[in-house]
Amino acid sequence: MMARGHVRFLVLILAVAICGAASAVQPISDSHRSAAVDVFVPVDGSDKSLEEAYEALKTLEILGIDKKSDLSSATCENVVKVLGSSSSTLKDAFYALKVNGILKCKSGGDVPKEVVSQLQAGVKDAKSLLDFYYSVGGLVLVKEQFSGTDPSLGDAKAIFRSIKSLSQNDGRWRYSSNKPGSSTFAAGLAFETLAGVISLAPSEIDQSLIQTLKTGIVKLFDSIQKYDDGTYYFDEKVVDGHESQGPISTTASVIRGITSFAASESTGLDLPGDKIVGLGKFLLGVGVPGDAKDFFNQIDALACLEDNRFSVPLILSLPSTVISLTKKEPLKVKVSTVFGSKTPALTVKLSHALTSGSKDSSVITNQELKFDADTATYFLDSFPKNFDIGKYTFVFEILLDDSANEKAYITEAETKVPIAVTGVISIENPEIAVLDSDIGSVESQKKLDLTKDGAVSLSANHLQKLRLSFQLTTPIGRGFKPHQAFLKLKHESQVEHIFLVKTSAKKSELVLDFLGLVDKLYYLSGKYEIQLTIGDASMENSLLRNIGHIELDLPERPEKAPRAPLQSADPLSRYGPKAEISHIFRVPEKLPAKQLSLVFLGLIVLPFVGFLIGLTWLGVNIKSFPSSAGPAISALLFHGGIGAVLLLYVLFWLKLDLFTTLKALSLLGVFLLFVGHRALSHLASASNKLKSA
């Protein structure tokens, strides 16, 4: 629990520090109005609860945005329905009456009797603070809205006491008597309820009761939380049982409670003024909330502060907390209420202007600001001669001219505003030089022109030094130390080294002794780009200049020395299409031209032709071919078989595979063996016969 509170506190500090870095809380302006339209955009009552509709309507009404027409019909229907029925809850009745107050759906003598009696019964049976809040609040609204009715409350004193019995010693309240946890948010509700009881009571409530209530309020203010810049807020410490309320709604609830309480009774409420202003500053410091509930709470609470019976806070705001000496702008200050409306005549005094860092020296003391009636701004147009650039804390005081107003309006005792003063810094005698190390004699010295890039090219080795110097002076001639004065050396391989330029009031100088730096430079010789950056928040002419390059000749890297760190490759390089790859096929072997093969084929056929011609020339015959039928048939079959084998070879070449060929060949072979044997044995016997004959 502690931790959560602590974190919330931190973030709020952050949030306030952002907008309020300059403590420049601005009154509610047009940015709130345009944002309100966005935040409450579907304000059509049909799809929202009456509570939400009321919050939207109330906020828009306070901001003066007329949107009633677009949402009145549906919401009004809902309101009339709730007010007409006797079974609606107290909460619904309460918010219906609140919406009715804005939209005037039902008015005049048309008193919703059921609701009145229901609310009266609600007061009587109330067990918890919320019951009291809704029923008493509802009756107050009925009294306001319907003329001629005076809904009686019953025994006002008893009701007052029974509500009062829920209060705690520390100013906080309980939601009901059987719940122990006390809440700041409930305190706000209780004050509002009691204010209602007072206004409805037929006779005066006992003063002593009111007095104890007042001390309760003062006690509650003791538990207020505070930021360093004078901002105050209420926060819920115990969150059990009920939904946790943020600081905005808690603060708003308390403000609503005390303003309605202050309005209901006549003796006046004495509250610490700085805390009231602090609450206003807190609510303004929130900026523009994005949440409808927060938006309503902020605007509603500020509206309560704007129009209250104890004291209206005045807010000092600065349109600009950055003053440029070159533009000779005056310092403008506005004083207004939280909604930016006019204030009575007053005087704004700049009591001190402290230089940040040093607490004592005040540059300006007790200067009264002039008033420009047209723009309603207070301004300071001339600064003393010794007013220099830098950061200041201006302390303003607001004094009301008419002391009669002092009761009605309240201001902070003093408002501290951080102010940044900027100006043009003159850069004089910029020089860059390469020095010889041992004697310090100047090898080469160049005047720098800081208005253009890349003007210098130098070269040095590891025994030399590089010296860069310049003088910075403020507009009034004082030495200036900028926050940012860097010299960057960037090697070709993207390795960067940054050196701080030592600045003193008189001179800014940087001496780089390369002998001592070789390790740091990773022994990388080569070209280094030199980049000079001078900048400061107060300097209007901050610069970033590539002054040129230096060629460094450094010794070889020893084994043990560290290598330059890995430079991250451009991460975008791995995206994008890769180069296409197409496969290189093996080149087929080189073959002679087809014609050449055909020519050789012709040559190959020639011997066969020659063989045939030779046979005819020799006069061959086949006269010994068997003449008798049997041997002739077997001879024909034999030669046919040879022809078939040869043909099989041709077929083998053309299309058959080896296995079919071998099968056919084996069949043909057996056949050939048989007929060949017959044919050849016949021939052999014939020749034997011939020989023997």
Place this chain on the structure above:
Amino acid sequence: MMNISRSLALISLFILPLLSFSFSVDNPTDRRVLVLLDDLSLKSSHSIFFNNLKSRGFDLDFKLAEDSKLALQRYGQYLYDGLIIFAPSTERLGGSLDSKSIADFVDSGRDLILSADTSASDLIRGIATECGVDFDEDSSAMVIDHSSFSVSDVDGDHTLVAADDLVKSDVILGKTKIEAPVLFRGVAHSLNPNNNLVLKVLSASPSAYSANPSSKLSSPPQLTGSAISLVSVMQARNNARVVISGSLQLFSDRLFRSGVQKAGSPNKYEKSGNQQFVTELSKWVFHERGHLKAGSLVHHRVGETDEPAIYRIKDDLEFSVEIFEWSGKSWEPYVADDVQVQFYMMSPYVLKTLSTDKKGLFHTSFKVPDVYGVFQFKVEYEKLGYTTLSLSKQIPVRPYRHNEYERFIPTAYPYYGACFTTMAGFFVFSFVYLYHK
């Protein structure tokens, strides 16, 4: 009995929409997002961002970062598809959450928006380091830029940086150019050079540096110039996306609404570029854009339609793959001219860019190399901002069969001629030899 069945029906009624909304392959956009805040007031101060997410259909669940009931998963199932951590100062997360469980959440393919701020806690730094981002170690350091700060009447220390060095990617930042500079106030970070998945989306200008604005510098700052990243994104290998910002205010209503004028520039903008930048970036990180889906790889021989079990070397084949892009609502055909296919065995043998028919079909044709072995069709598509596609399909390639070689080689005709004339001569000679008289 009646009661049980009724309650079962109720439960299923309750679960069904949950199931249908949960993260799925067919609908990659996240639905349920857990928002961890270190203060519930952030809900109000950053309401434009959150309302924009809600209006886009996200179901935001706001929780305090220290809430003791925090859980990312129940019964082994993740309860959320996305996580937004806007709790820069939280030292310890509540419940069972720690930096490891967040790393596991990202490892399971879910998305994360992490915003740090000045004085970010070690926890937030630790999560960022897991994602390849190192925040400036000096916890009081902020990004300062004396040359490109936002001209403002109330900011006197140049820590409200007007940055316009955006990554050039339509898919990350949308097609509409972001004209106005983006306002940034927060802590600098650098990218881990060993992590090649993370990249800068918004970089600082060369004159920026990271230091404490209210104290003098005693040593050179750790981070300077364009090496400073203001907002980075990381897309993990499983396509989980992470956005890391050094500024929580970047997302705030205040900066969304604020006007901007960069120092030294005459252009004044009514509204900063923050809203557009953040909205587009959140569309990307929650997979409303840049999510690709590929069908299976289809290949066949030219002139055929069926996929063969094996290819022969030197076959001509046709290859195609369908790729669709998620538009946030439906799958649209993806159009690009840089999708490539590899025919891969140990190294790519063929790498070809696919041509598209603009209806999502990418195709090409090529000849199978004359190397046999087990090849793969590989589509490895990595494009800045898009999810990575990595598809592969294995296919063997065989050499020629013995009867597939060329049969009638003209060069060999003389040899054939010699055989056949010899055979013919033998046939004639057999007659002459046997029957000559």
